[in-house]
Amino acid sequence: xxxxxxxxxxxxxxxxxxxxxxxxxxxxxxxxxxxxxxxxxxxxxxxxxxxxxxxxxxxxxxxxxxxxxxxxxxxxxxxxxxxxxxxxxxxxxxxxxxxxxxxxxxxxxxxxxxxxxxxxxxxxxxxxxxxxxxxxxxx
Ligand SMILES: [Zn+2]
Numbered sequence: 001x002x003x004x005x006x007x008x009x010x011x012x013x014x015x016x017x018x019x020x021x022x023x024x025x026x027x028x029x030x031x032x033x034x035x036x037x038x039x040x041x042x043x044x045x046x047x048x049x050x051x052x053x054x055x056x057x058x059x060x061x062x063x064x065x066x067x068x069x070x071x072x073x074x075x076x077x078x079x080x081x082x083x084x085x086x087x088x089x090x091x092x093x094x095x096x097x098x099x100x101x102x103x104x105x106x107x108x109x110x111x112x113x114x115x116x117x118x119x120x121x122x123x124x125x126x127x128x129x130x131x132x133x134x135x136x137x138x139x
Pocket of ligand 1: 115
Protein backbone atom coordinates (compact mmCIF):
# COMPACT_ATOMS: atom_id res chain seq x y z
CA UNK A 1 0.00 0.00 0.00
CA UNK A 2 3.00 2.37 0.10
CA UNK A 3 3.33 5.29 2.48
CA UNK A 4 0.28 6.71 4.19
CA UNK A 5 0.29 9.92 2.11
CA UNK A 6 -0.69 7.94 -0.96
CA UNK A 7 -3.47 5.99 0.76
CA UNK A 8 -7.14 6.80 0.51
CA UNK A 9 -9.51 6.73 3.50
CA UNK A 10 -10.62 3.12 3.03
CA UNK A 11 -7.01 1.96 2.69
CA UNK A 12 -6.02 3.79 5.87
CA UNK A 13 -8.88 2.16 7.79
CA UNK A 14 -8.02 -1.27 6.37
CA UNK A 15 -4.38 -0.78 7.35
CA UNK A 16 -5.40 0.16 10.92
CA UNK A 17 -7.72 -2.86 11.04
CA UNK A 18 -4.78 -5.09 10.05
CA UNK A 19 -2.74 -3.53 12.88
CA UNK A 20 -5.57 -4.19 15.37
CA UNK A 21 -5.73 -7.81 14.24
CA UNK A 22 -2.11 -8.26 15.34
CA UNK A 23 -3.15 -7.07 18.83
CA UNK A 24 -6.56 -8.72 19.29
CA UNK A 25 -7.68 -12.09 18.02
CA UNK A 26 -10.95 -12.72 16.21
CA UNK A 27 -12.19 -14.85 19.12
CA UNK A 28 -11.39 -11.89 21.39
CA UNK A 29 -13.58 -9.64 19.19
CA UNK A 30 -16.34 -12.26 19.28
CA UNK A 31 -16.74 -11.73 23.04
CA UNK A 32 -18.03 -8.20 22.45
CA UNK A 33 -21.66 -8.98 21.79
CA UNK A 34 -23.06 -5.82 23.43
CA UNK A 35 -21.89 -3.30 20.83
CA UNK A 36 -18.55 -2.61 22.52
CA UNK A 37 -16.67 -2.43 19.21
CA UNK A 38 -19.14 0.19 17.91
CA UNK A 39 -18.96 2.11 21.19
CA UNK A 40 -15.16 2.13 21.00
CA UNK A 41 -15.47 3.41 17.43
CA UNK A 42 -17.80 6.24 18.55
CA UNK A 43 -15.31 7.18 21.27
CA UNK A 44 -12.59 7.69 18.65
CA UNK A 45 -14.87 9.29 16.07
CA UNK A 46 -16.08 11.85 18.65
CA UNK A 47 -12.78 12.02 20.54
CA UNK A 48 -14.70 11.42 23.75
CA UNK A 49 -14.19 8.76 26.40
CA UNK A 50 -17.90 8.92 27.35
CA UNK A 51 -18.56 6.39 24.56
CA UNK A 52 -15.77 4.04 25.69
CA UNK A 53 -17.30 0.70 26.77
CA UNK A 54 -17.57 0.31 30.55
CA UNK A 55 -15.97 -3.13 30.39
CA UNK A 56 -12.90 -1.83 28.50
CA UNK A 57 -9.83 -0.46 30.29
CA UNK A 58 -10.02 3.34 30.07
CA UNK A 59 -6.23 3.42 29.64
CA UNK A 60 -6.73 1.73 26.27
CA UNK A 61 -8.46 4.83 24.87
CA UNK A 62 -5.61 6.68 23.18
CA UNK A 63 -6.92 9.50 21.04
CA UNK A 64 -4.40 11.54 19.04
CA UNK A 65 -4.87 13.48 15.79
CA UNK A 66 -8.31 13.64 14.20
CA UNK A 67 -6.91 11.61 11.27
CA UNK A 68 -5.66 8.80 13.55
CA UNK A 69 -8.87 8.88 15.60
CA UNK A 70 -10.93 8.37 12.43
CA UNK A 71 -8.64 5.55 11.29
CA UNK A 72 -9.03 3.81 14.65
CA UNK A 73 -12.78 4.43 14.77
CA UNK A 74 -13.24 3.15 11.22
CA UNK A 75 -11.14 0.07 11.99
CA UNK A 76 -13.27 -0.68 15.08
CA UNK A 77 -16.40 -0.40 12.95
CA UNK A 78 -14.85 -2.85 10.48
CA UNK A 79 -14.16 -5.20 13.39
CA UNK A 80 -17.82 -4.89 14.46
CA UNK A 81 -18.99 -5.57 10.89
CA UNK A 82 -16.80 -8.68 10.68
CA UNK A 83 -18.03 -9.88 14.09
CA UNK A 84 -21.68 -9.46 13.05
CA UNK A 85 -21.03 -11.32 9.80
CA UNK A 86 -19.50 -14.24 11.74
CA UNK A 87 -22.46 -14.22 14.14
CA UNK A 88 -24.89 -14.16 11.21
CA UNK A 89 -23.10 -17.11 9.56
CA UNK A 90 -23.43 -18.97 12.84
CA UNK A 91 -27.17 -18.21 13.05
CA UNK A 92 -27.65 -19.28 9.41
CA UNK A 93 -25.86 -22.58 10.08
CA UNK A 94 -27.97 -23.20 13.20
CA UNK A 95 -31.12 -22.35 11.24
CA UNK A 96 -30.18 -24.81 8.45
CA UNK A 97 -29.56 -27.54 11.05
CA UNK A 98 -32.90 -26.79 12.74
CA UNK A 99 -34.77 -26.92 9.41
CA UNK A 100 -33.18 -30.29 8.57
CA UNK A 101 -34.06 -31.69 12.00
CA UNK A 102 -37.64 -30.42 11.72
CA UNK A 103 -37.95 -31.96 8.23
CA UNK A 104 -36.79 -35.30 9.69
CA UNK A 105 -39.41 -34.96 12.46
CA UNK A 106 -42.14 -34.21 9.91
CA UNK A 107 -41.18 -37.31 7.88
CA UNK A 108 -41.20 -39.39 11.04
CA UNK A 109 -44.60 -38.00 12.05
CA UNK A 110 -45.91 -38.66 8.52
CA UNK A 111 -44.70 -42.29 8.58
CA UNK A 112 -46.41 -42.86 11.95
CA UNK A 113 -49.77 -41.68 10.71
CA UNK A 114 -52.73 -43.60 9.37
CA UNK A 115 -52.42 -44.31 5.64
CA UNK A 116 -56.13 -44.93 5.03
CA UNK A 117 -57.18 -41.40 3.90
CA UNK A 118 -56.95 -40.33 0.24
CA UNK A 119 -54.25 -37.85 -0.85
CA UNK A 120 -54.86 -34.41 0.63
CA UNK A 121 -56.50 -35.87 3.72
CA UNK A 122 -54.68 -36.57 6.95
CA UNK A 123 -55.52 -38.64 9.97
CA UNK A 124 -53.93 -37.79 13.31
CA UNK A 125 -54.14 -41.41 14.47
CA UNK A 126 -51.32 -43.96 14.19
CA UNK A 127 -50.75 -46.40 11.32
CA UNK A 128 -53.14 -49.35 11.61
CA UNK A 129 -55.34 -47.74 14.27
CA UNK A 130 -58.61 -49.42 15.31
CA UNK A 131 -62.03 -47.80 15.03
CA UNK A 132 -63.05 -44.74 13.04
CA UNK A 133 -60.55 -42.77 10.98
CA UNK A 134 -59.95 -39.20 12.13
CA UNK A 135 -59.00 -37.96 8.66
CA UNK A 136 -59.65 -34.34 7.77
CA UNK A 137 -58.93 -32.36 4.63
CA UNK A 138 -55.59 -30.50 4.69
CA UNK A 139 -55.51 -27.06 3.15
ZN1 LIG B 1 -57.11 -42.96 10.22
